[in-house]
Amino acid sequence: MPDATIPLVGQPPFEQYTLTGAYDEMFAPDGSVRPAYAELARRLSALSPEELQQRQRYADLTFLNQGITFTVYGNESGTERVFPYDLLPRIITADEWQQIERGLNQRIIALNHFLRDIYHDEQILRDGIIPRELIYSCRHYRREMRGLPVPRNVYTAIVGTDLVRLPDGQFVVLEDNLRVPSGVSYMLTNRAVMKRAFPRLFGAHGVRPIDHYGQALLATLRALAPDHRPEPTIALLTPGVFNSAYFEHTFLARQMGIELVEGRDLLAHDNVIYMRTTGGLRRVDVIYRRIDDDFLDPMVFRPDSVLGVPGLLNAYRAGNVVLANAIGTGVADDKAVYAYVPAIIRYYLGEEPILPNVPTYLCDRADERAYVLEHLDELVVKAVGESGGYDMLIGPHSTREQQAQFAERIRANPRNYIAQPTLQLSCAPCFIDGIIEPRHVDLRPFILFDGETTTIVPGGLTRVALRRGSLVVNSSQGGGSKDTWVLY
Amino acid sequence: MYYSILHKTRFRYSAPVTESQTEVRMCPRNEGTQRLIEFRLTTAPFARINHYHDWLGNEVYHFDVAAAHRQLLIIAESIVQLTPPPPLPDRLDGAAWAMLDEIAAHGDFWDFLMPSHFIQTTPALLDLAREIGAERRSDPLTLLREINHSIAQTFAYAPQTTRVDSPIDEALLARKGVCQDFAHIMIALVRRIGIPCRYVSGYLFHRTEDHDRSEEDATHAWVEAYLPEVGWVGFDPTNDLIAGERHIRVAVGRDYADVPPTRGIYRGQATSQLEVGVKVVPTVVHIDETEVLPQITTASVQAELQQQ
Numbered sequence: 001m002p003d004a005t006i007p008l009v010g011q012p013p014f015e016q017y018t019l020t021g022a023y024d025e026m027f028a029p030d031g032s033v034r035p036a037y038a039e040l041a042r043r044l045s046a047l048s049p050e051e052l053q054q055r056q057r058y059a060d061l062t063f064l065n066q067g068i069t070f071t072v073y074g075n076e077s078g079t080e081r082v083f084p085y086d087l088l089p090r091i092i093t094a095d096e097w098q099q100i101e102r103g104l105n106q107r108i109i110a111l112n113h114f115l116r117d118i119y120h121d122e123q124i125l126r127d128g129i130i131p132r133e134l135i136y137s138c139r140h141y142r143r144e145m146r147g148l149p150v151p152r153n154v155y156t157a158i159v160g161t162d163l164v165r166l167p168d169g170q171f172v173v174l175e176d177n178l179r180v181p182s183g184v185s186y187m188l189t190n191r192a193v194m195k196r197a198f199p200r201l202f203g204a205h206g207v208r209p210i211d212h213y214g215q216a217l218l219a220t221l222r223a224l225a226p227d228h229r230p231e232p233t234i235a236l237l238t239p240g241v242f243n244s245a246y247f248e249h250t251f252l253a254r255q256m257g258i259e260l261v262e263g264r265d266l267l268a269h270d271n272v273i274y275m276r277t278t279g280g281l282r283r284v285d286v287i288y289r290r291i292d293d294d295f296l297d298p299m300v301f302r303p304d305s306v307l308g309v310p311g312l313l314n315a316y317r318a319g320n321v322v323l324a325n326a327i328g329t330g331v332a333d334d335k336a337v338y339a340y341v342p343a344i345i346r347y348y349l350g351e352e353p354i355l356p357n358v359p360t361y362l363c364d365r366a367d368e369r370a371y372v373l374e375h376l377d378e379l380v381v382k383a384v385g386e387s388g389g390y391d392m393l394i395g396p397h398s399t400r401e402q403q404a405q406f407a408e409r410i411r412a413n414p415r416n417y418i419a420q421p422t423l424q425l426s427c428a429p430c431f432i433d434g435i436i437e438p439r440h441v442d443l444r445p446f447i448l449f450d451g452e453t454t455t456i457v458p459g460g461l462t463r464v465a466l467r468r469g470s471l472v473v474n475s476s477q478g479g480g481s482k483d484t485w486v487l488y
Numbered sequence: 489m490y491y492s493i494l495h496k497t498r499f500r501y502s503a504p505v506t507e508s509q510t511e512v513r514m515c516p517r518n519e520g521t522q523r524l525i526e527f528r529l530t531t532a533p534f535a536r537i538n539h540y541h542d543w544l545g546n547e548v549y550h551f552d553v554a555a556a557h558r559q560l561l562i563i564a565e566s567i568v569q570l571t572p573p574p575p576l577p578d579r580l581d582g583a584a585w586a587m588l589d590e591i592a593a594h595g596d597f598w599d600f601l602m603p604s605h606f607i608q609t610t611p612a613l614l615d616l617a618r619e620i621g622a623e624r625r626s627d628p629l630t631l632l633r634e635i636n637h638s639i640a641q642t643f644a645y646a647p648q649t650t651r652v653d654s655p656i657d658e659a660l661l662a663r664k665g666v667c668q669d670f671a672h673i674m675i676a677l678v679r680r681i682g683i684p685c686r687y688v689s690g691y692l693f694h695r696t697e698d699h700d701r702s703e704e705d706a707t708h709a710w711v712e713a714y715l716p717e718v719g720w721v722g723f724d725p726t727n728d729l730i731a732g733e734r735h736i737r738v739a740v741g742r743d744y745a746d747v748p749p750t751r752g753i754y755r756g757q758a759t760s761q762l763e764v765g766v767k768v769v770p771t772v773v774h775i776d777e778t779e780v781l782p783q784i785t786t787a788s789v790q791a792e793l794q795q796q
Contacts, residue, residue: 132595
């Protein structure tokens with residue numbers, strides 16, 4: 001409990017603020033403000049609750065008016081929602097960021113080596129670093145990619161790694177998200193709204209800019225274009241208006257000035273991909289696809305998919321079109337393969353991982369499975385191929401019945417589940433119902449890789465678990481977000 | 489033996505369709521005891537044809553027809569040479585099972601040991617395994633011969649009782665089916681006991697004296713099992729044969745889903761009707777190498793090599 005003699009925690013406007021066992025982004029354990037947050041604390045003390053409310057309303061309205069929404073699946077009544085925005089920024093110091101940047105850079109390079117290897121020489125499997133069955137049994141391992149050359153050996157060019165901060169202040173990697181990561185549009189709009197809601201506060205800090213993300217993404221896509229297409233046509237392939245991230249697809253296409261297309265707008269002819277335009281067919285060289293592998297080409301993957309382009313994989317194989325990200329990157333996203341990423345970094349780069357992993361129990365291994373089944377009330381259990389917080393058990397917040405259900409699922413298909421200790425995600429101050437309270441947060445920085453250079457815009461999406469005590473930050477499960485400042 | 493094969497496929501659509509995409513796996517493999525001499529694919533309407541090797545080493549031809557069409561004709565013509573496979577031993581020695589376990593543990597044959605789209609261990613399959621004693625015993629080669637024979641004995645050959653997408657349970661329960669069903673059933677039985685096994689699609693040359701059960705002038709399917717020291721051996725459970733000089737191999741896969749002769753998609757509200765015709769004939773014009781100068785033969789060069 002906070003001590004009244006210690007500055008600020010317990011004082012207005014932080015009278016409702018409590019420090020728990022989690023790392024607090026703003027306050028040191030003794031209740032004093034961390035230096036990076038000093039100016040924010042000073043400004044918040046000077047503002048009346050009414051003024052804060054007013055700015056929150058302004059921000060909420062901006063999101064609503066701009067139609068910045070996402071879709072929740074499996075919900076009968078009203079699926080489109082505004083992504084809740086929290087008014088208070090999350091601040092990361094230059095030193096902290098440098099560590100994150102180095103760690104992410106190392107990780108994306110190692111993972112691209114890994115993906116190339118498992119689709120070509122399989123050296124890491126031959127050397128017994130990773131069991132072959134683990135790769136071959138992965139639902140996202142695409143046999144069609146075996147031996148297929150990928151431009152510049154870039155398998156995953158666009159990544160959104162999920163980081164969380166543990167009680168000791170260390171950032172660790174929770175998930176890599178190497179397929180079609182989303183959220184970058186929220187990062188950019190959060191910043192735009194922040195600048196208008198708190199112009200002076202923002203101006204008082206040296207906050208590193210993130211506005212160039214769209215241009216950096218475009219440059220990455222251009223760099224991946226086939227060599228014989230010096231002025232490439234680039235398109236963003238969206239599943240359409242019913243996709244949860246459709247807002248983001250329109251946003252990014254507009255930012256980059258590229259075409260937004262659906263599968264039915266594209267056509268494969270003689271191994272070349274064309275886009276139907278009012279002026280006739282136009283050749284497409286690079287596709288930033290926001291469609292999962294399964295739906296990309298009904299000739300190869302799910303035959304019932306109407307979202308993709310029949311013949312796309314053949315054009316891709318022939319080198320006439322580039323896909324970003326490549327097909328089959330999901331194998332490195334498999335939560336059981338994730339457990340091997342530190343070994344992958346050591347194997348390909350001969351370096352120690354800069355950003356650690358979360359300890360992970362593989363239910364496929366008998367001894368680890370036994371441990372997991374014994375400790376379901378303490379652990380977080382996840383399905384290996386899922387994302388977005390679906391098919392997941394949070395032990396401490398679960399009922400006996402839910403635990404029994406998961407035990408059954410684990411026994412029926414052990415390869416499909418992993419477990420991790422329940423992490424104390426760090427907390428950051430949030431403005432909720434007129435009061436400043438701590439909420440758990442994570443951090444998703446966005447990484448771009450063109451085969452030579454890694455670009456990480458300083459910042460990312462800080463997601464907030466809006467329910468008090470909740471550890472689930474996914475937007476589909478009631479999460480919000482806040483602006484993320486990386487200081488010079 | 490030289491063979492000429494003509495494989496004719498016609499799709500008819502109930503209404504005009506556009507932008508059809510088709511992949512064709514009809515090009516015989518060029519490996520082992522089979523040599524591909526010529527392959528030609530033509531289509532009507534005319535299309536530019538591209539090809540690639542899939543991950544199983546099959547040669548895949550593909551094309552698209554953008555303009556509206558009411559039918560699609562695909563003609564695949566091949567000429568192949570088959571030499572008899574080396575004779576099989578009567579049996580393998582007792583260490584063969586241990587060697588198979590070694591192979592399985594190493595992981596290279598994972599895809600041919602695990603369940604796949606059509607290959608599932610269902611209760612009906614377990615019943616059959618019990619009934620015909622498809623469990624590890626004697627040596628793997630002898631057991632495979634027995635399983636091959638048992639399937640031929642247990643199941644009636646009955647065209648049109650199953651469809652290309654039928655799960656094995658349909659044939660297992662009805663105790664009848666076609667070559668594709670028997671191949672799938674044998675693969676499921678064989679993988680279960682830890683022998684790598686794969687699906688082969690191709691053609692069987694029918695001689696009148698053989699009384700094969702499978703239909704003449706049609707595509708055929710059988711299996712290959714991997715045995716230590718012998719390699720891949722073909723078993724044809726439809727006709728109770730070991731695959732030999734009459735089995736023309738076109739494509740291999742985990743099961744039928746990997747190697748359909750055609751796979752396609754089109755744009756338009758139409759149903760399609762498929763007709764397939766196949767003819768396999770021994771190529772009559774064969775020039776023996778001894779008829780041509782210089783006066784030396786492959787056999788004599790080989791003999792010289794062995795003396796060295």
